[in-house]
Amino acid sequence: MNDFPVELKNDWTLQNVEFQALTRRLRRGDSWWQLLLFVSAVVALFGVAAGVWFASVAIREHDLFYGLAAVTMLTAVPPAALAEFRARRSALQWHDRTPEGMVGHALQRVEATARLLRIAFVNALVLLVLAAVVWVFVLLGFIAQNPSLVFITLLWIAFGLATLGWVRWRTGANFRERERCHRLLREFSAATSAAL
Amino acid sequence: MARFEEIAAEFGPAIARIVASYERNEATRQDLTQEVLVAIYKSLPALRDPSRLRPFLFRIVHNRCLDHVIRDANKPKMDLLNDALPGREDDPHQSFMGRERSDRLLEAVRALEIPYRQVVTLLLEDMSYAEIADALGISISNVGVRVNRAKAQLKLLLNHHERFPR
Numbered sequence: 001m002n003d004f005p006v007e008l009k010n011d012w013t014l015q016n017v018e019f020q021a022l023t024r025r026l027r028r029g030d031s032w033w034q035l036l037l038f039v040s041a042v043v044a045l046f047g048v049a050a051g052v053w054f055a056s057v058a059i060r061e062h063d064l065f066y067g068l069a070a071v072t073m074l075t076a077v078p079p080a081a082l083a084e085f086r087a088r089r090s091a092l093q094w095h096d097r098t099p100e101g102m103v104g105h106a107l108q109r110v111e112a113t114a115r116l117l118r119i120a121f122v123n124a125l126v127l128l129v130l131a132a133v134v135w136v137f138v139l140l141g142f143i144a145q146n147p148s149l150v151f152i153t154l155l156w157i158a159f160g161l162a163t164l165g166w167v168r169w170r171t172g173a174n175f176r177e178r179e180r181c182h183r184l185l186r187e188f189s190a191a192t193s194a195a196l
Numbered sequence: 197m198a199r200f201e202e203i204a205a206e207f208g209p210a211i212a213r214i215v216a217s218y219e220r221n222e223a224t225r226q227d228l229t230q231e232v233l234v235a236i237y238k239s240l241p242a243l244r245d246p247s248r249l250r251p252f253l254f255r256i257v258h259n260r261c262l263d264h265v266i267r268d269a270n271k272p273k274m275d276l277l278n279d280a281l282p283g284r285e286d287d288p289h290q291s292f293m294g295r296e297r298s299d300r301l302l303e304a305v306r307a308l309e310i311p312y313r314q315v316v317t318l319l320l321e322d323m324s325y326a327e328i329a330d331a332l333g334i335s336i337s338n339v340g341v342r343v344n345r346a347k348a349q350l351k352l353l354l355n356h357h358e359r360f361p362r
């Protein structure tokens with residue numbers, strides 16, 4: 001088929017694999033991936049539904065606390081869910097790109113992740129600011145203090161801080177991915193230009 | 197699905213060898229091989245021309261592995277031990293020397309830059325220049341150039357000049 005040294009081909013094919021075990025794991029892995037996609041869709045729908053419910057309670061009972069919660073849910077969840085869906089969907093076309101195009105696509109994914117991280121950063125700030133605003137309103141007497149308020153706002157603060165931590169860690173990882181993409185593009189470019 | 201299982205049975209060892217050229221760690225390699233198979237499984241309906249099966253499959257393998265290399269930039273490097281693929285135990289003629297040569301070749305292939313590693317692994321799987329060009333989306337002349345450069349680098353890495361007839 002080609003003129004590559006036969007001896008090297010023979011050495012290469014001396015390697016063997018336990019392939020049967022891998023095929024057995026295939027269906028389980030595929031099911032897991034589908035489950036993850038389903039769970040992220042359910043979480044997104046739940047977030048939007050919760051936001052709509054908070055809004056309806058806020059309008060019905062003229063409750064500022066529920067109004068703030070509705071604004072938070074409806075501004076935070078849809079952009080994050082859309083960005084995640086786009087990131088997952090873009091990973092399906094393995095046959096349709098050249099390796100160089102694949103790296104270009106990975107670079108687009110890196111930029112999409114950067115957008116997602118910016119959204120997550122803003123969402124975390126919104127949660128922290130919201131927790132502060134709620135307590136300012138409690139102190140001013142616009143929102144009635146109740147035991148659940150402490151729990152809910154502490155949850156927001158914990159989630160906001162955890163998100164900020166994750167954003168910081170993932171931003172570093174995303175930076176390294178971007179660097180790797182640029183290096184690979186340089187290598188592909190050099191290998192292609194050598195033929196011209 | 198039956199067609200996929202036939203493909204997996206026929207090309208599985210070749211797929212695993214190519215995956216091994218991208219990943220040293222055995223556990224990670226098994227996961228990556230599984231992800232490659234998932235990618236092939238999902239992509240198979242898009243194969244219009246059955247005569248292009250090999251370039252189609254190996255393009256997916258390399259693309260999925262390339263993606264792994266990019267994402268792997270995030271992870272700390274703790275797997276410096278070389279987990280080579282096991283040898284063929286059913287081959288009574290396989291010698292220790294043969295096994296050692298196989299491992300050295302795999303290490304040398306791993307040391308190549310990815311554009312050259314891709315053409316070498318496909319050549320080693322006995323693909324023609326035209327098939328490699330189809331799989332990688334490059335011209336046949338570019339395949340030739342990459343092969344020549346890869347051979348030169350492999351010569352240095354393997355230090356076995358006599359295995360490369362001029």
